[in-house]
Amino acid sequence: MTAPAHGQEVVPKFRGPATTAPLGVELSERETPVHPDTRRRAPAAHVTLDAVAREAGVSLATASRALNGTTRVRDDLRGRVRAAADLLGYIPNAHAQALASPEGNRTVGLICHDVGDPYFAGIASGVMRAAAEQDLLVMLASTFREPAREIAYVSMLRAQRARAILLIGSGFQDRAWERAMDAELEPYVRAGGRVAVVSRHRSMRVDTVQPENRAGAAALAASLVALGHRDFAVLSGPPELTTVADRLAGFREGLAAAGITLRRVVRGAFTREGGHAAACQLLAAGGARPTCVFAVTDVMAVGALAALREAGVRVPEDMSLAGFDDIPVVREVSPPLTTVALPLTEMGEQVIALALRTPSGAGRSRVLRIEGNVVLRGSTGAPPGS
Amino acid sequence: MTAPAHGQEVVPKFRGPATTAPLGVELSERETPVHPDTRRRAPAAHVTLDAVAREAGVSLATASRALNGTTRVRDDLRGRVRAAADLLGYIPNAHAQALASPEGNRTVGLICHDVGDPYFAGIASGVMRAAAEQDLLVMLASTFREPAREIAYVSMLRAQRARAILLIGSGFQDRAWERAMDAELEPYVRAGGRVAVVSRHRSMRVDTVQPENRAGAAALAASLVALGHRDFAVLSGPPELTTVADRLAGFREGLAAAGITLRRVVRGAFTREGGHAAACQLLAAGGARPTCVFAVTDVMAVGALAALREAGVRVPEDMSLAGFDDIPVVREVSPPLTTVALPLTEMGEQVIALALRTPSGAGRSRVLRIEGNVVLRGSTGAPPGS
DNA sequence: GCGCTTTCAGAAAGCGCTTTCTGGTAAGGT
DNA sequence: ACCTTACCAGAAAGCGCTTTCTGAAAGCGC
Incomplete structure (x- = not known):
């Protein structure tokens, strides 16, 4: 296997599409012998529809129609246009197309x-x-x-x-x-x-x-209550994000339905590190620890899980942890995270x-x-x- | 000067999704009050540079130059053009720009x-x-x-x-x-x-x-040998991918340097599931199990880790596992995966x-x-x- | 005050397409 | 054989910009 090319010369194995004689009207440019320092010259222009039309010996309009199939074009002409486009390696200019028609x-x-x-x-x-x-x-x-x-x-x-x-x-x-x-x-x-x-x-x-952030969080809260938890904390994100606000509100609602008041909300960045930091902050606080923590996103929950592990808090024996979203990673961590699954794709x-x-x-x-x-x-x- | 006027009647009040939301995937429509005139008009055309120029009382060319700053334009004219553009909410048409100039x-x-x-x-x-x-x-x-x-x-x-x-x-x-x-x-x-x-x-x-896939895999092999392993298997991906070929070759080289021959290569898809399946296949095979497995990508390694866990194989006590890439998730799984770290971002x-x-x-x-x-x-x- | 160079706004020529619009030719009707 | 249709290729008009090119006005030295 050859080593990756560092400063290798390009082998010009591709001589360009015009190796055969032009079919249509003369394209004098092609005849021009390639001057030795063509290499450094201005880049070769793109092939235009105009060139294709000329090569096929039809008008610009016909070439366009033949290629797009918007209107009927005589079969032989269409064939010629297609062949010419192939031969020249024509690629339409998307900008021109967008400009000419909204579609x-x-x-x-x-x-x-x-x-x-x-x-x-x-x-x-x-x-x-x-x-x-x-x-x-x-x-x-x-x-x-x-x-x-x-x-x-x-x-x-x-x-x-x-x-x-x-x-x-x-x-x-x-x-x-x-x-x-x-x-x-x-x-x-x-x-x-x-x-x-x-x-x-x-x-x-x-x-x-x-x-359904709100309903989902509420349902999660209900499930966690059903497990026996009464003492909750939430690791929350930036409150100005509607998602955060909704999930937090939903979780509160779910708890309220069981007559429970959310004890603690710790705010963190909307990232793995934010979750980690928020969890650390929660653990550092004095007083009785909640038995269950809800991180408003899985990304934060993953960070929190790491923080808990580092602090020697066993999950779920010492503390339960749940997230939201069901991103793929939560199935891989140990223990796998309880979450509210969203069909992301x-x-x-x-x-x-x-x-x-x-x-x-x-x-x-x-x-x-x-x-x-x-x-x-x-x-x-x-x-x-x- | 009147404001852009195009029906500023749109009431910027948003009632939000009904909070009495039924659960489940469902489609609902909400209505926005709209000024009667606006209703079935053809879409308002985009503001063009031409309109800006007219508004500012200058030529098209001047408007273009004023906005792009390519050439000097008298200060007062430039100001007028800028103001007009602002007023009309002008946004240049990128397609037209791209068409008119390569830059x-x-x-x-x-x-x-x-x-x-x-x-x-x-x-x-x-x-x-x-x-x-x-x-x-x-x-x-x-x-x-x-x-x-x-x-x-x-x-x-x-x-x-x-x-x-x-x-x-x-x-x-x-x-x-x-x-x-x-x-x-x-x-x-x-x-x-x-x-x-x-x-x-x-x-x-x-x-x-x-x-440096090859060198990285070789170095990994050396490290694993240094841990005492002599008996290796590789969970490989599609062999037609150069990355797979290189990592596999490198790993082989690294082992060879220690006089070790790679015992087993199991091929799988380049995904988490591919890694899982390959690991299962490896375990299902008879004979002595390797003491160390290298998955050519972390994504596969994560799948393999799950497979090992499911099969009751302890990592690393019964079998060591390593990957390649250092994607974020490998730090979150337990045990965290040994890998060859690449600075992806x-x-x-x-x-x-x-x-x-x-x-x-x-x-x-x-x-x-x-x-x-x-x-x-x-x-x-x-x-x-x- | 007269030619000179600058400076800079405007006219116009594209950029590469799509899509009318126009007109020629063949098919069909009487 | 004459007139309608129908069909379809070509000419040409844009789409919305940038950038020459052109020329008017102003600045300058003598």
């Missing part, structure tokens, strides 16, 4: 906080799968949780005239941000753009794939489907509710001493 | 096997971060390991005239595929496109971020930097070697009975 645009935008996060990666994976089926290209944007960047990306996607913009992840509960986002989205939609989101955006009237498929469906009509928006299923795994058990 | 294109393409896979998600995350810094938009493509789809995506990205195409993940060692890929890439590069890859592509002469940043750097000159390609670090964790220990 030419085959891209959608996907905005999430971080593809590196398994939650978003799961949803993105679903979006990619669905997009592939419809021959769409996805422009991905990671905001790294900066609201300003999110707005900027919407603007860029507007510039790209993306068919649809998909916003994954809950919105910020912040008036200024909401206003700015609305200001971006409203003209976009008005101009025919589609918008769909995963998770609730307080002020936005757009098609939504809505995980499917949600990704749904959100793009929602966006691409025929518009729901002026001023209408759809909400696709996604039920979360409580999955009890090894990380939860009866409270100690029961 | 107008601010997109790069990223092709990977599956963003849902933590290995690719990690690299993609790095790419996204670097792209954001340069104000580039990333078009993401997931091939789901179908070679044909990979080729098709390159073609689509060519059509988009992406500034650069990034290929993440090893190439297929398949002549037909290589030829087809070359045929796509060669004209692209010739036309000024940039290509960079992560992992070796046998036939491709392009800038490469090259994890950084690799993502590097590959886009490599692609965007000034061309290396005709026919030259760079290789950025990334060393992997052997990280011994709890999943490996002395062989049983030592």
